[in-house]
Amino acid sequence: MMCQECQERPATLHFTKIVNGEKTEFHLCEVCAQERGEMFPGGMNNFSIHHLLSGLLNNAEPNVNTFKVQQEAPLRCDTCGLTYSQFSKSGRFGCSNCYKAFGEKLDPLFRRVHGNTHHSGKVPERSGGTIKLKKEVSELKEEMRNRIEREEFEEAAKIRDRIRELEQQIADL
Amino acid sequence: MSFQKFISNAISEWMNGDGQDADIAISSRVRLARNLRDEPFPMLATDSQLERVIEQVEQAMEDEAFKTRNHFEMIRMEALTPLQKRVLMEKHLISPNLLADSRKGAVILSENEAISIMVNEEDHLRIQCLFSGLQLKEAWEAADGIDDIFEKHVNFAFDEKRGFLTSCPTNVGTGIRASVMMHLPGLVMTQRINQILSAINKLGLVVRGLYGEGSEAVGNLFQVSNQVTLGQSEGEIIENLAGVARQIIEEERVARQNLMRNHRLQLENRVCRSYGILTNARIIESKEAAERLSDVRLGIDLDIIHGVPLSVMNELMVMTQPGFLQQYAGQQLTADSRDERRARLIRERLQSTIE
Numbered sequence: 114m115m116c117q118e119c120q121e122r123p124a125t126l127h128f129t130k131i132v133n134g135e136k137t138e139f140h141l142c143e144v145c146a147q148e149r150g151e152m153f154p155g156g157m158n159n160f161s162i163h164h165l166l167s168g169l170l171n172n173a174e175p176n177v178n179t180f181k182v183q184q185e186a187p188l189r190c191d192t193c194g195l196t197y198s199q200f201s202k203s204g205r206f207g208c209s210n211c212y213k214a215f216g217e218k219l220d221p222l223f224r225r226v227h228g229n230t231h232h233s234g235k236v237p238e239r240s241g242g243t244i245k246l247k248k249e250v251s252e253l254k255e256e257m258r259n260r261i262e263r264e265e266f267e268e269a270a271k272i273r274d275r276i277r278e279l280e281q282q283i284a285d286l
Numbered sequence: 287m288s289f290q291k292f293i294s295n296a297i298s299e300w301m302n303g304d305g306q307d308a309d310i311a312i313s314s315r316v317r318l319a320r321n322l323r324d325e326p327f328p329m330l331a332t333d334s335q336l337e338r339v340i341e342q343v344e345q346a347m348e349d350e351a352f353k354t355r356n357h358f359e360m361i362r363m364e365a366l367t368p369l370q371k372r373v374l375m376e377k378h379l380i381s382p383n384l385l386a387d388s389r390k391g392a393v394i395l396s397e398n399e400a401i402s403i404m405v406n407e408e409d410h411l412r413i414q415c416l417f418s419g420l421q422l423k424e425a426w427e428a429a430d431g432i433d434d435i436f437e438k439h440v441n442f443a444f445d446e447k448r449g450f451l452t453s454c455p456t457n458v459g460t461g462i463r464a465s466v467m468m469h470l471p472g473l474v475m476t477q478r479i480n481q482i483l484s485a486i487n488k489l490g491l492v493v494r495g496l497y498g499e500g501s502e503a504v505g506n507l508f509q510v511s512n513q514v515t516l517g518q519s520e521g522e523i524i525e526n527l528a529g530v531a532r533q534i535i536e537e538e539r540v541a542r543q544n545l546m547r548n549h550r551l552q553l554e555n556r557v558c559r560s561y562g563i564l565t566n567a568r569i570i571e572s573k574e575a576a577e578r579l580s581d582v583r584l585g586i587d588l589d590i591i592h593g594v595p596l597s598v599m600n601e602l603m604v605m606t607q608p609g610f611l612q613q614y615a616g617q618q619l620t621a622d623s624r625d626e627r628r629a630r631l632i633r634e635r636l637q638s639t640i641e
Contacts, residue, residue: 209443229517232449234460240444
């Protein structure tokens with residue numbers, strides 16, 4: 114579908130406006146949508162998911178003391194330079210280090226969006242670092258306890274050696 | 287040029303209509319968002335940083351495992367005209383996002399178009415697998431496999447606590463977005479749809495129109511997808527969505543049976559009128575085309591219309607869109623002449639199924 118305004122560019126924004134029960138459909142390209150921005154409260158950008166997110170972020174801290182915030186150095190990612198306040202406006206991270214830089218501050222946001230703050234899915238082989246090994250160690254420890262309970266000491270000793278090996282590997286990484 | 291085939295050929299494998307429950311669940315898609323650890327995310331990256339991402343991706347693509355899987359081709363967005371990009375979007379091979387902002391963007395397509403990997407969209411990599419019918423598990427396994435091959439060659443941004451790190455906080459963790467595109471005319475006609483949609487929202491799933499974010503459902507097509515990506519495993523997410531999809535399919539079947547039992551004549555009338563219009567119209571707008579195609583599709587499922595394969599309906603769904611029509615015509619078209627060509631294309635395609 115082409116933009117209904119310019120008929121030149123493809124329409125990328127599709128929405129319906131209802132005023133006094135009268136429904137009007139819009140199919141606009143970004144350029145024309147921005148030009149007509151005054152039609153929509155707060156401008157077209159309000160429609161993006163990132164602005165919704167930024168609403169969440171601001172709500173997450175309703176009691177911010179503005180004076181105090183001005184006194185503190187702004188929280189900033191030292192890799193890409195994105196500040197926390199820029200992030201809360203755009204709703205997007207600048208690089209992978211932002212997650213570390215903003216740290217625990219992100220927990221309320223993740224809890225709201227996902228109902229959770231910790232990953233429990235796939236762990237990649239390489240980038241996952243020691244997580245996989247740690248998981249294996251804890252599984253082996255469990256098995257070792259079971260073997261000891263069943264008095265299978267020879268097996269338990271083998272597992273103990275394997276755990277030591279893995280723990281050494283973790284320490285070396 | 288070789289990428290021409292991805293644009294000129296209407297049929298992707300997901301359209302062949304042979305997957306499980308493909309009468310109602312048209313397609314299943316799994317997308318994984320991944321980023322390289324050492325480059326800024328596309329929003330902040332400079333052109334040369336984005337170029338480095340492409341280079342690393344290209345190197346990883348040299349892996350033998352890719353070659354044994356399928357034949358892949360990388361297409362850079364800057365090599366395409368706006369119309370060509372639009373056609374790729376209408377085939378669901380790239381997102382509207384990549385179309386709108388394709389600075390240093392690229393897409394890697396498998397020959398059967400079941401796998402498309404967007405480079406430098408919102409994230410460095412968006413691995414997407416698109417299958418016919420309800421095949422979420424299969425789509426996840428395919429995407430997981432591609433992810434593993436990349437992981438051998440590049441350092442992904444991954445954090446012990448947060449999982450895969452993405453540009454948008456809504457994708458963090460698994461980075462997975464799974465969705466099923468469903469044709470639900472029975473639930474719309476019996477007005478059960480709103481009840482079901484609000485129940486879906488309570489389950490942490492979202493429903494969108496055909497092209498994702500911001501577009502409304504046209505032709506009774508709905509896309510149901512997971513919203514939560516952090517804290518659940520991929521398997522749980524897929525199983526949860528598949529379970530809900532199966533339930534919606536069941537509800538849709540019940541609604542259709544009720545319609546056939548209680549309003550058979552009205553239903554047949556509606557389906558056959560729509561078929562009549564599609565096989566005879568000289569001018570048809572895209573919205574009407576989508577609605578009539580939905581009716582005929584329902585008619586095929588309910589044995590009211592005979593001899594038209596579902597794959598033709600899937601094809602027409604894609605081919606009647608503006609980008610495709612213009613590609614087909616080999617020129618830019620005004621809205622009026624698109625409506626005329628759309629009508630002709632539908633007529634001809636449906637006629638070919640009769641002969």
